[in-house]
Amino acid sequence: MRTETRLFSGRDAVLYSALISAVIVLFVASLAVGRFHVPLKEAARILASRIVPLERTWTPQMENVVIRVRLPRLLGALIVGGALSLSGAAYQGVFRNPLVSPDLLGVSSGACVGASAAILMHWGAFAIQASAFVMGLVSVAVASSIPGFFRNNTTPMLVLSGVIVSGFMTSLQGLLKYFADPLDELPSIVYWAMGSLGSVRAGEIKTVGFVIAAIMVAVVMIRWRINLLALGDSEAKSLGVNVKRLRSAIVLCATLMTAGAVCISGTIGWIGLVIPHLGRIIAGHDNKRLIPVSILLGAAFTVAVDTCARNLTSSEIPLSILTGIIGTPMFVWLLFAQKTAI
Amino acid sequence: MTAGAAVRTETKIPALEADGVSFSYTNGHPLLEGVSFSLFAGDILTLLGPNGSGKSTLLDCLCGILSVRAGRVSVNGADGSSLSAAELARRVGYVPQTDMPAFDFPVRDYVVMGRAPHLGLFETPGRREYEIADETLGSLGISHLADKLYSRISGGERQQVRIARVLAQAPGVILMDEPTNHLDYGNQIKILKLVAGLSERGITVVLTTHMPEHPILLDGMVGILDGRGGFSMGSVAEAISERALRDIYRVDLRLVYIEELGRLACVTGKLKV
Numbered sequence: 001m002r003t004e005t006r007l008f009s010g011r012d013a014v015l016y017s018a019l020i021s022a023v024i025v026l027f028v029a030s031l032a033v034g035r036f037h038v039p040l041k042e043a044a045r046i047l048a049s050r051i052v053p054l055e056r057t058w059t060p061q062m063e064n065v066v067i068r069v070r071l072p073r074l075l076g077a078l079i080v081g082g083a084l085s086l087s088g089a090a091y092q093g094v095f096r097n098p099l100v101s102p103d104l105l106g107v108s109s110g111a112c113v114g115a116s117a118a119i120l121m122h123w124g125a126f127a128i129q130a131s132a133f134v135m136g137l138v139s140v141a142v143a144s145s146i147p148g149f150f151r152n153n154t155t156p157m158l159v160l161s162g163v164i165v166s167g168f169m170t171s172l173q174g175l176l177k178y179f180a181d182p183l184d185e186l187p188s189i190v191y192w193a194m195g196s197l198g199s200v201r202a203g204e205i206k207t208v209g210f211v212i213a214a215i216m217v218a219v220v221m222i223r224w225r226i227n228l229l230a231l232g233d234s235e236a237k238s239l240g241v242n243v244k245r246l247r248s249a250i251v252l253c254a255t256l257m258t259a260g261a262v263c264i265s266g267t268i269g270w271i272g273l274v275i276p277h278l279g280r281i282i283a284g285h286d287n288k289r290l291i292p293v294s295i296l297l298g299a300a301f302t303v304a305v306d307t308c309a310r311n312l313t314s315s316e317i318p319l320s321i322l323t324g325i326i327g328t329p330m331f332v333w334l335l336f337a338q339k340t341a342i
Numbered sequence: 343m344t345a346g347a348a349v350r351t352e353t354k355i356p357a358l359e360a361d362g363v364s365f366s367y368t369n370g371h372p373l374l375e376g377v378s379f380s381l382f383a384g385d386i387l388t389l390l391g392p393n394g395s396g397k398s399t400l401l402d403c404l405c406g407i408l409s410v411r412a413g414r415v416s417v418n419g420a421d422g423s424s425l426s427a428a429e430l431a432r433r434v435g436y437v438p439q440t441d442m443p444a445f446d447f448p449v450r451d452y453v454v455m456g457r458a459p460h461l462g463l464f465e466t467p468g469r470r471e472y473e474i475a476d477e478t479l480g481s482l483g484i485s486h487l488a489d490k491l492y493s494r495i496s497g498g499e500r501q502q503v504r505i506a507r508v509l510a511q512a513p514g515v516i517l518m519d520e521p522t523n524h525l526d527y528g529n530q531i532k533i534l535k536l537v538a539g540l541s542e543r544g545i546t547v548v549l550t551t552h553m554p555e556h557p558i559l560l561d562g563m564v565g566i567l568d569g570r571g572g573f574s575m576g577s578v579a580e581a582i583s584e585r586a587l588r589d590i591y592r593v594d595l596r597l598v599y600i601e602e603l604g605r606l607a608c609v610t611g612k613l614k615v
Contacts, residue, residue, distance in 0.1 A: 096444030224466040227451070228458055230444040234407045238438070239511070240431030240459035285445035288466050 012289065019296035026300050030307040031070050038062045074303060076200035076264050079209045081271060081302025082295040083216065083261040087254035088272030089279060089294040090219055093226035093287055094250050095155055101273035102258040105162040109169035110139025111262040116176040116189045129263040136259035139165050194318030195268035197306050204264055212260045215253050223291040226250065269320045270327030275301055277334045355419040356380040357546040358515045362413035365403055373399055375571030384541045386562030389550040392590055395569035397550040401517045405436045417515060431459035435513035437504050439520050442493060449503050450475050450488040456510030478510045498529030505536060516540060518549040534559055554587050554608040566590065
């Protein structure tokens with residue numbers, strides 16, 4: 001049996017290096033593009049000068065725009081895109097359904113309520129983020145504990161609980177919007193709920209971004225075990241898997257990542273559903289390959305979309321509008337390309 | 343000779359032992375009541391019993407998916423409940439009734455999942471694991487399926503792939519829930535031959551079936567669950583009689599010795615008398 005050479009060799013290495021190159025190219029290109037134009041070569045040199053000493057061929061203004069303004073925003077795009085796609089792929093694996101997105105258990109709708117309440121209270125930026133994060137987690141905690149009351153810990157029951165909690169949170173959100181001052185608070189709420197990377201600060205990247213990255217590493221390490229959950233509970237159990245613990249751990253990680261991403265950017269739809277789907281077509285369902293591929297695709301996609309968001313018109317377009325406009329036709333195409341039964 | 347064999351048996355540790363295993367689902371009548379047996383390396387135990395008599399439940403209890411209400415299951419002399427889930431999975435493999443995984447994996451990726459109990463929590467299968475998967479597929483003569491999708495192969499091939507997965511798991515005991523279910527007659531016999539082959543490798547096999555012919559062909563031990571919690575076990579000659587079969591299936595069944603084949607056969611009477 002000399003078939004094993006095909007396993008890791010060529011195909012995977014080519015796939016990963018192609019995706020990593022795509023992320024790097026988009027990243028550097030996006031550093032250069034904007035209302036203040038920086039030549040592509042200079043943008044790359046400014047970025048490289050942070051690691052290796054280079055002769056200054058650029059103006060201080062260029063450096064300021066690239067490092068202070070665009071770099072944090074792009075890092076935010078990488079982290080948010082990677083985290084949402086990874087969470088989506090992980091949620092789909094755990095709930096054994098490719099149509100699941102990371103807000104299944106209400107993390108996004110909960111976060112919206114938290115942020116809206118904080119905006120109505122005129123709290124500061126940090127408090128808005130904290131409130132969104134906490135309410136996102138509270139929603140998931142409530143949704144995950146409902147099945148316990150019915151002594152019915154099946155996946156459909158959990159999904160139903162997620163629908164219930166999301167519905168409740170959406171109504172609360174409506175109530176908060178109804179009471180909001182239409183001149184000042186309402187636009188902030190709406191803008192927050194549609195997602196934007198326009199206000200990302202370097203400090204957030206260092207704190208929230210670091211936590212998200214650490215969780216990402218943990219999920220990447222455990223990713224192959226998600227395959228075992230696809231077999232069903234008892235079969236996974238017969239392979240020595242502690243199904244309950246594994247599932248809770250992955251749901252917790254994915255929820256924390258999504259809530260963290262929402263802190264940075266507000267809620268952004270579609271990435272967590274469409275990108276893992278695209279990943280499944282490119283890399284197959286084996287999470288060993290799918291998870292890294294989803295992270296890279298999500299990062300590249302979000303960088304590209306955010307670049308469009310800040311360049312297409314004179315004012316910024318909220319991200320969810322673009323991800324929806326690009327994501328939905330893409331999703332139809334993906335479903336068509338797969339043709340297999342969902 | 344027989345005395346020698348008996349002495350050897352006395353000193354050997356059973357590969358799988360059930361001691362007074364009882365089980366009932368919540369607020370139901372007891373399904374299993376004091377089931378006891380000992381199986382040694384290479385033994386085959388075929389479980390017969392009417393629908394709902396607890397055959398699958400017994401398998402679930404033996405591999406720790408369900409916890410027994412009373413009694414205990416020992417594997418190689420170690421109490422099953424004292425073993426970690428992974429340790430138990432390295433000793434006892436389970437092939438449940440056919441169902442599709444939620445995601446469609448290529449056969450090699452599916453078979454390599456059998457290595458899960460041998461890998462740490464944060465490990466992914468490496469070259470060695472895929473080699474084991476390929477060798478296992480080769481040993482069953484189905485290497486050509488390795489790159490095909492699990493959903494795109496036939497029912498008989500799928501059952502062989504499932505057996506490949508449990509062999510990659512490398513347990514000493516393999517439990518199979520109706521391994522011949524939904525298969526055409528030829529594939530049923532193929533799977534039975536495979537089971538006999540596992541026994542020759544020294545693996546202890548417990549399987550359930552609805553076909554009384556199967557235990558006769560396998561010629562190992564036969565266990566009968568009567569549906570009221572009772573369990574009896576013996577060799578084919580001891581456990582299988584027309585009376586016992588009629589008790590299970592409630593139809594006119596005959597055991598006929600067929601000279602040409604040199605074995606018993608189980609046949610039903612006419613539909614219209």
